[in-house]
Amino acid sequence: MRIIVALVLWLLPQVLVAQEWQEQQVFGAPETQQKLRIISSTDTFLFAPFVESFVSRYPEISVEYLVSETADIDHIFRNDPGVFDIVISSAMDLQLKIVNDGLAQPVANVAIPPWAQWRQSLFAFTAEPAAILINRKAFAGVSSPQTRQELIEALRARPEVFQGRIGTYDVRQSGVGYLFATQDARASETYWRLMEVMGALDVQLYCCSGEMIDDLSDGTIAVAYNVLASYAAAQVEVKDAIEIILPSDFPTTIMRTAMVSIDAPNPEAAATFIRHLVKVQSDPQQSDYPLPPLNGQGSTRDRATITMGPALMTFLDTLKRRRFLLEWENAVIQN
Amino acid sequence: MTHSLSISGSLRNRLVLTLTGGAAVLALVLFFAIRNYTTQIAQQGQDSILNAAVTSILDAASIRDNIIEVDIPYASFSMLSTQSDDLVFYAIYQDDTFLSGYPELPLTNVTGRASIFQTALYRGETVRLVTAGRVLIGTQKRTQIRVVLAQSQGELADTLRQISRTAALFGAAFFALLVALSYWATSTTIGQLKRLTTSVTRRGPQDLRPFVKPVPTEMAPLVTSLNSLMGRLDHSLSQSEDFIAEAAHRVRTPLATVRSYAEVTLQRVDKEENRQSLRAMIRAIDESSRAAGQLLDHAMITLRSDHLERQDIDLVTLVHEIVLRLTPIAEMKDLELCLHGDSNVAYSGDPVLIQNAVRNLIDNAIKYAPSEGRVDIAISASPRIGISVCDSGHGFPSAEVDTLAVRFKRGTNADGTVGSGLGLTIAIDVAKAHGGDLVLSNRPEGGACALLLL
Numbered sequence: 001m002r003i004i005v006a007l008v009l010w011l012l013p014q015v016l017v018a019q020e021w022q023e024q025q026v027f028g029a030p031e032t033q034q035k036l037r038i039i040s041s042t043d044t045f046l047f048a049p050f051v052e053s054f055v056s057r058y059p060e061i062s063v064e065y066l067v068s069e070t071a072d073i074d075h076i077f078r079n080d081p082g083v084f085d086i087v088i089s090s091a092m093d094l095q096l097k098i099v100n101d102g103l104a105q106p107v108a109n110v111a112i113p114p115w116a117q118w119r120q121s122l123f124a125f126t127a128e129p130a131a132i133l134i135n136r137k138a139f140a141g142v143s144s145p146q147t148r149q150e151l152i153e154a155l156r157a158r159p160e161v162f163q164g165r166i167g168t169y170d171v172r173q174s175g176v177g178y179l180f181a182t183q184d185a186r187a188s189e190t191y192w193r194l195m196e197v198m199g200a201l202d203v204q205l206y207c208c209s210g211e212m213i214d215d216l217s218d219g220t221i222a223v224a225y226n227v228l229a230s231y232a233a234a235q236v237e238v239k240d241a242i243e244i245i246l247p248s249d250f251p252t253t254i255m256r257t258a259m260v261s262i263d264a265p266n267p268e269a270a271a272t273f274i275r276h277l278v279k280v281q282s283d284p285q286q287s288d289y290p291l292p293p294l295n296g297q298g299s300t301r302d303r304a305t306i307t308m309g310p311a312l313m314t315f316l317d318t319l320k321r322r323r324f325l326l327e328w329e330n331a332v333i334q335n
Numbered sequence: 336m337t338h339s340l341s342i343s344g345s346l347r348n349r350l351v352l353t354l355t356g357g358a359a360v361l362a363l364v365l366f367f368a369i370r371n372y373t374t375q376i377a378q379q380g381q382d383s384i385l386n387a388a389v390t391s392i393l394d395a396a397s398i399r400d401n402i403i404e405v406d407i408p409y410a411s412f413s414m415l416s417t418q419s420d421d422l423v424f425y426a427i428y429q430d431d432t433f434l435s436g437y438p439e440l441p442l443t444n445v446t447g448r449a450s451i452f453q454t455a456l457y458r459g460e461t462v463r464l465v466t467a468g469r470v471l472i473g474t475q476k477r478t479q480i481r482v483v484l485a486q487s488q489g490e491l492a493d494t495l496r497q498i499s500r501t502a503a504l505f506g507a508a509f510f511a512l513l514v515a516l517s518y519w520a521t522s523t524t525i526g527q528l529k530r531l532t533t534s535v536t537r538r539g540p541q542d543l544r545p546f547v548k549p550v551p552t553e554m555a556p557l558v559t560s561l562n563s564l565m566g567r568l569d570h571s572l573s574q575s576e577d578f579i580a581e582a583a584h585r586v587r588t589p590l591a592t593v594r595s596y597a598e599v600t601l602q603r604v605d606k607e608e609n610r611q612s613l614r615a616m617i618r619a620i621d622e623s624s625r626a627a628g629q630l631l632d633h634a635m636i637t638l639r640s641d642h643l644e645r646q647d648i649d650l651v652t653l654v655h656e657i658v659l660r661l662t663p664i665a666e667m668k669d670l671e672l673c674l675h676g677d678s679n680v681a682y683s684g685d686p687v688l689i690q691n692a693v694r695n696l697i698d699n700a701i702k703y704a705p706s707e708g709r710v711d712i713a714i715s716a717s718p719r720i721g722i723s724v725c726d727s728g729h730g731f732p733s734a735e736v737d738t739l740a741v742r743f744k745r746g747t748n749a750d751g752t753v754g755s756g757l758g759l760t761i762a763i764d765v766a767k768a769h770g771g772d773l774v775l776s777n778r779p780e781g782g783a784c785a786l787l788l789l
Binding site: 100101102114118119120186307309310311312313314315317318319320323 | 405413458
């Protein structure tokens with residue numbers, strides 16, 4: 001028995017170290033006293049400029065930045081909230097449920113509008129619409145679809161072009177993909193028709209936006225549905241190959257959110273980080289960092305940002321999720 | 336004469352204390368009543384929203400292929416969104432099997448469609464819990480779906496804080512109003528008493544008329560008693576005055592008779608010791624007669640000064656007449672009466688009273704002045720109208736100048752002089768009735784001086 005306990009104690013850090021991260025990077029001097037551990041769904045290249053400016057401004061703090069997929073972040077963090085200081089994710093629903101479950105701690109004196117925070121614990125710092133990305137080559141000579149309905153028509157018109165060349169999130173794996181899907185389904189029936197059309201054309205399912213954009217830019221796929229526009233916009237090298245379309249029928253805009261773990265090892269440094277992050281991102285004119293600001297592109301409220309509130313937990317209910325995934329699979333996986 | 340009253344408490348303080356205390360109690364009662372009532376309403380508000388949410392969840396429950404599906408509507412949780420970002424917990428049970436949500440939420444047995452509300456502590460938060468159930472009938476069996484929905488009470492606490500503030504404000508305003516009101520009421524009540532006190536204090540010593548000004552009902556018995564007391568006092572005073580006047584009058588006539596007999600007898604008696612006795616007798620009779628006269632004068636003055644009848648008179652003429660009348664008496668003592676001053680001093684007053692006063696003053700002077708001396712009588716019109724009578728006797732004893740005017744009081748140096756002590760009192764009463772005063776002093780060259788200021 002004692003050996004087993006010792007073994008577990010010995011293995012535990014090994015497991016943590018063994019955790020596979022999509023990306024992992026340390027910012028700032030490694031010998032600092034305060035080491036912030038941030039688990040995030042935001043790709044390092046998007047967030048690095050901000051973190052670098054943060055550690056240069058607060059040299060006593062160093063940041064270890066770990067990247068994983070939104071749903072994985074939820075699992076990893078819930079398993080051991082004491083290991084991380086800050087959780088950043090675009091899956092607002094998962095983030096809100098973490099706060100609701102009491103795993104986040106409030107941060108005082110964060111200058112943020114009420115609609116962009118929840119319980120002074122969850123803080124939004126970007127407003128990002130989901131976009132339809134198309135490969136310009138595939139739509140050469142054809143007008144690009146501006147709404148979901150037009151996309152359906154475009155796909156139906158040329159099935160030979162799009163067979164096996166459409167990509168979207170695998171909502172069973174991706175937290176943010178699931179959030180987009182559920183919000184779309186809530187907004188309009190068009191979503192299900194689109195899924196059925198895409199299912200019939202053998203849609204490719206992705207875990208992450210990065211791979212989708214890569215495949216889109218090299219022409220492996222022609223259309224990517226529900227991708228965060230910010231990723232595509234930030235990748236200069238793919239700009240020419242890809243057109244970003246914000247569907248004009250109804251936009252789905254999420255807010256990237258950050259919170260401090262209830263058991264954060266460095267709560268004060270974490271609070272400083274959150275305050276700085278919100279302050280920088282609240283400036284609609286900010287252009288130093290690749291992430292879109294909270295108030296960018298006019299009023300975010302007009303863009304129908306998903307409301308932060310307990311309703312976000314609806315689709316996370318086990319029964320509801322089971323039912324939704326069943327319907328989604330019926331529509332998307334047809335072979 | 337003045338007893339020190341024993342004071343026990345203050346009506347004003349008692350009133351203010353009672354009213355303020357009452358106001359404080361009322362304000363507190365108001366505060367708690369408002370708070371309790373609105374708390375109930377606020378709680379009912381939360382309960383009805385929770386009930387609507389739980390009902391909408393239950394309505395979304397169905398059996399499909401013998402599997403329970405609960406398609407929670409987005410609105411169910413959406414309606415639980417609050418300004419205070421309250422936490423939401425829920426749990427769904429099929430019979431006693433946990434289906435989804437938060438398994439640690441306390442589950443209550445429910446029968447029928449009634450929802451059960453309770454307040455509990457969950458994960459360190461005070462939450463309002465609603466439990467509701469619904470029976471679904473499938474092809475094979477009946478099954479009960481139960482939903483527990485809980486919401487933290489941040490919004491309610493905020494509302495309560497606001498309500499408490501408002502209620503406290505109301506209570507304080509109510510209290511302030513009541514205090515102001517009680518202060519006003521007390522002042523008005525005490526004011527009536529004060530007014531009565533003032534009108535009693537302002538009265539002259541002789542004014543024993545009843546109070547006729549309107550008074551509040553509660554004070555009527557007091558004023559009635561006061562009036563009747565004054566009535567009795569007035570009655571008994573006038574009775575005694577009447578009695579004195581009557582007595583003096585009755586005594587004077589027989590005294591005159593006795594005196595004339597004594598004088599006749601004196602003429603007939605030759606033996607020196609007998610004459611001595613008779614002279615003493617005559618002196619005694621004179622004194623009694625004079626006293627009776629003065630008592631009569633005083634009674635008359637008391638009567639007349641109550642209803643002063645002013646006439647335009649010339650003081651010089653008036654005094655001159657008195658001097659003429661008294662000259663024979665003065666001559667008996669070899670005294671000279673000298674009248675000085677202005678030839679004409681007009682004054683509006685009661686001639687009978689002034690005559691009386693001046694006669695008594697000159698009478699006193701004649702009495703106290705040594706033989707072969709003189710009495711100076713001066714009438715002046717400025718700076719104040721006054722009549723001074725000065726003699727060349729031993730003067731007033733300096734220690735008694737102030738107390739001499741009290742009735743029946745005589746100077747300690749008056750031994751061997753006929754007098755009742757009423758003379759100065761009469762002069763003072765007359766002066767006071769005319770709004771003046773009597774000033775007693777001693778002349779530096781010797782002799783007393785009485786100045787009747789009118």
